[in-house]
Structure formats: C-alpha cells, structure tokens
Amino acid sequence: MTLPEAATTITRLNVRVQTLPEGIARARHWLAEARRVLVLTGAGCSAESGVPTFRGAGGLWRQFRPETLATPEAFARDPKLVWEWYDWRRQRIAQAQPNPGHYALVELEQRLGDGFALFTQNVDGLHERAGSQRVWRLHGDIWLLRCTGCGRQERNLAAPLPVLPPRCDRCGALFRPGVVWFGEPLPADVLDAAFAAARRAEVCLVLGTSSVVYPAARIPQSALESGARVVEINLEPTELSDRVHLSLRGRTGELLPQIVQGAG
Numbered sequence: 527m528t529l530p531e532a533a534t535t536i537t538r539l540n541v542r543v544q545t546l547p548e549g550i551a552r553a554r555h556w557l558a559e560a561r562r563v564l565v566l567t568g569a570g571c572s573a574e575s576g577v578p579t580f581r582g583a584g585g586l587w588r589q590f591r592p593e594t595l596a597t598p599e600a601f602a603r604d605p606k607l608v609w610e611w612y613d614w615r616r617q618r619i620a621q622a623q624p625n626p627g628h629y630a631l632v633e634l635e636q637r638l639g640d641g642f643a644l645f646t647q648n649v650d651g652l653h654e655r656a657g658s659q660r661v662w663r664l665h666g667d668i669w670l671l672r673c674t675g676c677g678r679q680e681r682n683l684a685a686p687l688p689v690l691p692p693r694c695d696r697c698g699a700l701f702r703p704g705v706v707w708f709g710e711p712l713p714a715d716v717l718d719a720a721f722a723a724a725r726r727a728e729v730c731l732v733l734g735t736s737s738v739v740y741p742a743a744r745i746p747q748s749a750l751e752s753g754a755r756v757v758e759i760n761l762e763p764t765e766l767s768d769r770v771h772l773s774l775r776g777r778t779g780e781l782l783p784q785i786v787q788g789a790g
C-alpha cells in the first residue's frame with residue numbers, strides 16, 4: 527500500500543490514539559518515514575517563550591482585542607494607539623527567547639533540507655532567532671517598518687521605539703508595522719509556496735494554532751486533501767482537531783522535541 531492510500535485509509539479510520547505516549551510514538555514513526563514535511567505554526571508556539579497568544583488569556587491588551595487593533599481601519603483611526611500595542615509587543619518579544627519547540631524545528635529542517643517547509647503565522651521572528659533558515663512568514667514581521675508614503679521598508683529592532691508613531695525620515699509619512707492586518711491580502715508568493723508544499727507534503731505538523739484565521743488555516747486542510755498525514759499539537763481542541771489524523775494535547779515546547787528527536 528503506497529503512503530497516500532495508507533493516509534487515506536487512516537483518514538477513513540480516523541486514527542484516535544488512547545494515550546499521549548502512543549500518539550507521540552505514532553507521530554515519531556510517521557515523521558521518520560517522511561521525506562517532505564510541511565509545518566504551520568501559530569501563536570501557541572511562542573507562548574512558552576512568554577509571547578502572549580492572540581485568543582488566549584494573555585491575548586488582551588488594555589481591554590482591546592487584537593482583531594480590533596490589527597486592522598488598517600484601527601491604524602487610520604488612531605495610529606498612536608496601534609503603535610503603542612505593537613511597541614508593547616515588540617518589547618515583550620525582545621525579552622523572549624526561543625523555546626525547545628523552536629529548536630526542534632531547526633533540527634527537523636537540518637535533517638530534511640529541501641524536503642522541509644515552515645510557514646508561520648507569527649510575526650515575532652523567534653523561528654529565525656532559533657536558527658530556522660527556511661521560514662515563510664504568512665503574516666509579516668513585527669520588526670519591519672513600512673512607510674505609508676514612499677513604501678520604504680526598514681528592519682528596526684528598537685524596543686521601545688523612541689517616538690510613537692514613528693515616521694519615515696525620507697518622506698515624513700507614518701511608518702506602519704510590516705505585518706498583514708485583517709482584511710489585507712497575504713503575500714502571494716508565500717501563499718503560493720504554502721499550497722504547493724501542501725500538495726506535496728507527506729506529513730503536515732500544525733503547531734499551536736487555533737486554526738481560525740484564513741487563508742492560513744486552509745493550508746493544513748489542503749495537505750489533508752492531498753493525502754498528507756496531519757498531526758496537530760495544541761493545548762486544547764481546535765476547529766481542525768476532528769479532521770486530522772492525530773491531535774496531541776500538550777505544549778509544543780514539550781511534545782515536539784520528543785517527536786523530532788525520536789524520529790531521527
């Protein structure tokens with residue numbers, strides 16, 4: 527039986543493991559066999575580094591919900607308020623260190639080379655700081671400033687920023703954070719690469735994401751439909767949990783090293 531048939535069979539059987547160790551062993555086995563692995567990460571991967579998630583308990587900032595601040599409308603209405611939120615997040619992220627989950631993905635990338643593709647919804651840059659080389663950023667980069675006037679982009683690591691809101695020193699227009707806000711399109715090249723990887727992947731790891739934000743949440747679904755074995759790691763059930771082959775309850779920083787190290 528070739529892998530896709532096996533994966534289809536498993537989907538029909540809707541593999542449910544009784545214990546976490548059994549689930550880790552099964553994920554480890556699938557990873558050991560795979561040559562092409564697609565990884566999608568969300569805010570839960572950075573939570574153990576102390577970076578607040580979007581929808582979890584720490585996801586509120588001064589009684590605002592991220593969805594109300596991460597929009598072009600919010601920025602147009604009150605650029606200073608939106609920049610205070612991003613500046614606060616930049617300072618939190620600057621204090622954060624990558625966690626064992628980030629490092630496990632570096633090890634997996636080194637093992638698989640071209641067969642590995644990491645797509646992150648996170649804008650914190652912790653994958654890159656851990657040493658990941660092949661990171662596709664679906665939602666941009668909090669360390670990037672983009673001028674709303676002349677379009678100039680600059681990486682700026684100042685935390686805190688000296689002046690809020692920051693302005694372009696070339697044209698004087700407001701800088702905005704180099705991230706994708708709600709209602710804005712994702713980078714087309716990154717999205718194309720994600721769905722191309724989803725069509726080819728043998729295993730797809732969905733790590734620390736509530737799977738509610740589109741089109742990113744569509745990527746694992748596309749991998750599933752293309753015959754990949756999909757493994758989710760999350761503290762709680764998500765919109766995807768009932769559709770994946772394996773949904774492991776736990777912290778990415780704890781489970782991912784156990785799965786990756788044992789799959790070598």
Ligand code: BV8
Binds near residue numbers: 569582648779
């Ligand atoms: C677009 C960057 C079109 C900014 C972000 C109705 C239905 C479907 C879609 C829509 C709809 N209405 C609107 C839409 C579209 C919208 C969308 O999906 N909305 C959702 C809320 C319904 N999408 C968009 O607007 C996208 N653009 O569609 O454009 C278009 C096309 C052409 C031309 C014009 C327009 C843009 C989406 C990108 C928005 N930007 N971030 C910034 O960061 O400031 S999204 C934001 O959410 C973050 O990137 C975040 O990463 C992302 C997803 O959240 P998660 O990463 O999953 O984080 P969350 O907190 O939700 O969950 C954390 C999970 O981790 C939890 O499950 C938790 O249990 C778990 N966890 C916690 N700790 C751990 C853990 N797991 C394991 N271990 C742990 N230790």
Ligand code: ZN
Binds near residue numbers: 674696698
């Ligand atoms: Zn400018």
